[in-house]
Amino acid sequence: MEFLDQLLFYPLDQLPFYLIALMIAFTVHEFAHAYAAYKFGDPTAKMLGRVTLNPAVHFDFLGIFLLLIAGFGWARPVPVNRDNFSRPRRMSVIVSAVGPLSNLALGIVGALIYAALYQFGVIDAVGTNRVDQAVHIFFNTFILLNFFLCLFNLIPLPPLDGYRILSEVLPPRVSARLRVIEQWSILIFLMIIIVPAFQAHTIRPLYNAAHMLSIEFLNLFILLFGG
Template sequence: MTAIKNIPIPFRLDFLNLAADDTASFCVAVLFAITINAESQAFAATFLGDARSDDKRRFHFNPLFHIDILGILCFALAGFGWPRTVEINTERFSRPRLFLILSRLAGPAANLLMANIALSVVWIMGRYGTTDRVFIILFIVNITMSVYSMLPIPPLAGASLIPLPLPGPDNKKFQQIFHLSGGLVLTGIVLTEKFTGMKILSRWLDPMVAALSDFLTKGI
């Protein structure tokens, strides 16, 4: 699809040449992406056994409650990021390790689903001879987030695949330090790439994002 191919994948803000419409579209897409990612993790955890009496506070669908400062900074600089970590009590799971992984991976899976929905809207609009960069950027942001989320670095979903001690009262401090350090490492890598031109993560993951985009848009 020509309209999609005219937009860089992954989409990153050009601070030297900011376009108001693309910047606004990107911000909307990011808020959608982090909300869907976080709410899907919470839903999966609840479905698998981590039900809570305050579920209404868990499912508020307000993106402002899901904003992580470092995650938003990485979105602005690198086109990917993460929401605030969704608290999951693995002690309520019948199979703690497996269900924790499934709950965390529900986030990027939801982003991939959202990308397909946005792409469907783009396709329908294309049939009538119109395009909307909002939905195109929404598609790109969500596939980028789904791919980068598989990195085994906290607080990304892929970190759940690392065989570390499960969260609990005895290692709560360790888990907090582990997640915070991961976010700082990711931010450091992003800043290094941005200001030195070195390709550390993007060298490997950007082609994966582009390949996924080509696969999903094939034949459209």
Template sequence: MLGNLFSAEGISELLLSLPAVLWAITFHEYCHGLAAKMLGDTTAERAGRLSLNPLDHLDPLGALCLLLFRFGWAKPVPIDTRYFKHPKRDIIIVSLAGVAGNMLTAFFCAQLVRFVPGLFVSWGARQFILLMIYINLGLAAFNLIPIPPLDGSRILYVLLPYQWMKYYYWLERYGMFVIVGLLVLGVFPYIMRPIMALLFSILLI
């Protein structure tokens, strides 16, 4: 996308991406907070994060990455596992809730294209719905990577054998540096490709 960013088509795509990015990160974090509340933890709600206001969830760098590279992140929703009746199970449910929200959005958009194709005869409408699908799948795939603070790391935390926890704690401390380093080195596309392929296959079932 960066190559044609300043062309007329590139600018149009960038503008169409903005609402798709804002929805993707907002609904992702809202689903985390809603799942936590349903499992007994109201921390996110008390922190004002059980909200569909994008400003409550926006991480500027993460949103910019999602806008330009189709993968990124938002401010993590706070949870307190002490409220969970089954902490290991509930952490996994809350962690996957954001991914599920993005997959649900992508599925809904795909069904609109399938059953109401007349809505997308114009380039703008067609491009927007494709961006909604791709950006939501990109955010879901990125968050499945098991590097803190991404959602996949919480699942890894629950499943990791005790003797390996020291490596997890190290990764938790330097996770954002690892993410930025992999981003700068251009490694993420290779990590994302198989995850995106898996999510697309699920979407098309």
């Protein structure tokens, strides 16, 4: 058990809560991409069985492995063929944007449920029993994680959604030049999540912003529920 505690990024006793939260966040994110692309006329994801809420279809082995030992990973990207869209640029932007927006929606819904449980006395503020403690850990993790994923995926670097959005809204000539860096996408991504110097300008500010969003939405819903 000590070996696992040293190997894993997350505390072993809290690992199930992180895995469940990530499973929901990743699955809904990728499903949103696949569903939007299918509705816009691209059957690629549908034919590959990606228009589903089955987590096993969306999880990537290396992404999950790095998640456990480094604290952050990824799901399997949804393949999209923009040539199947009637309006490729506009629809590509929407397909890319619905992923982060789905995480934003999950974070808001999570904050709403958490505030309701607290305000209506289902759980207490200090978590005096193990059930209350588990609820606190899960919702804090779930809300923060989804807000963070929303913000992180909007970074305009490949292979993130923010880059796909940027490449579609920029003039085609500029977008073509940007594609040169796509071959380095995995290296860029790994540097962002592993190298401390890059973390200081990406992961940490976004984590702080996600934390503030969590607090603001929780305070808002507690206020709405009469707190």
